[in-house]
Amino acid sequence: MGAKIIISENSGFCFGVKRAVEKALITQKTLNKPIYTLGPLIHNESVISHLRDHKIAPVDVDSLSSLEKDDTIIIRSHGISKDVYMKLKEKELNIVDLTCPFVSHIQKKVNKYYELGYSIIIVGDPNHPEIKGINGWCDNSALVFKNGDVTISLPKKVCIVAQTTEKQENFEKVIYVVAKECKEFLAFNTICSATETRQKDAFNISKESDKMIVIGGKNSSNTNKLYEICKSNCKDTIHIETAKELPFDFFKVPESTVIGITAGASTPNFVIDEVLNKISEEKHS
Ligand code: SF4
Missing domain, CATH: 3.40.1010.20 (4-hydroxy-3-methylbut-2-enyl diphosphate reductase, catalytic domain)
Incomplete structure (x- = not known):
């Protein structure tokens, strides 16, 4: 397969998501005990499972009663309402607020x-x-x-x-x-500027591409927006969460084909790398 690949320079973790994931891991390491996030920290299953391995587990608002006073709860980058904030305070939890600025x-x-x-x-x-x-x-x-x-x-x-x-x-x-x-x-x-840049890039790349791959969680709002933008320019656009979902026949294309790639703000770099590796394997098979 000799298709030309164009990768968006603005793909993968945005500032707010990177900050939230890094600070959550640092907080758990410093406290050296299980900590909690109010809802999944980001819309990406691989990252959530990585966090679980590091004793960082999501809880929802209705399950707050299972937490003890002084347990650590992280507010994710999406932020929360005033009421929910007050509930965390009333429970006397140790609040780490990672709402994106x-x-x-x-x-x-x-x-x-x-x-x-x-x-x-x-x-x-x-x-x-x-x-x-x-x-x-x-x-x-x-x-x-x-x-x-x-x-x-x-x-x-x-x-x-x-x-x-x-x-x-x-x-x-x-x-x-x-x-x-x-x-x-x-x-x-x-x-936000991260979204704006990503969407502009996705728009430009999808205009030049014969096929487009959008990588990111199926429930990730920003990834779904990228998919809509790319699809409007390039009919042959697919949305995948991991390299495993790449359709085999996607690569059975003429030499002159241009394939564009972008990824949502909650897609970790290792997932993007896995997709690139799979494409490279197919190229040489
Ligand atoms: S998409 Fe923008 S607002 Fe949302 S977390 Fe990332 S930087 Fe913050």
């Missing part, structure tokens, strides 16, 4: 403008933990629009933010409606 910034903005009387609009997925957390800083009153689809009539005075992994075009779709319907509005483009 880009997400904390959104929570503060939402809290501030909610208290100033603005209705909050979030462009994002209402079921994503980051959005549930952000919504918890305005008493869960936010209007959340998925895929940029505004489905109801809007209040007159609004403050708009976006999920950090949202697509720029979805944010703009909402702004367009807000500009027509609302008398007073503040808009903060809170799509």
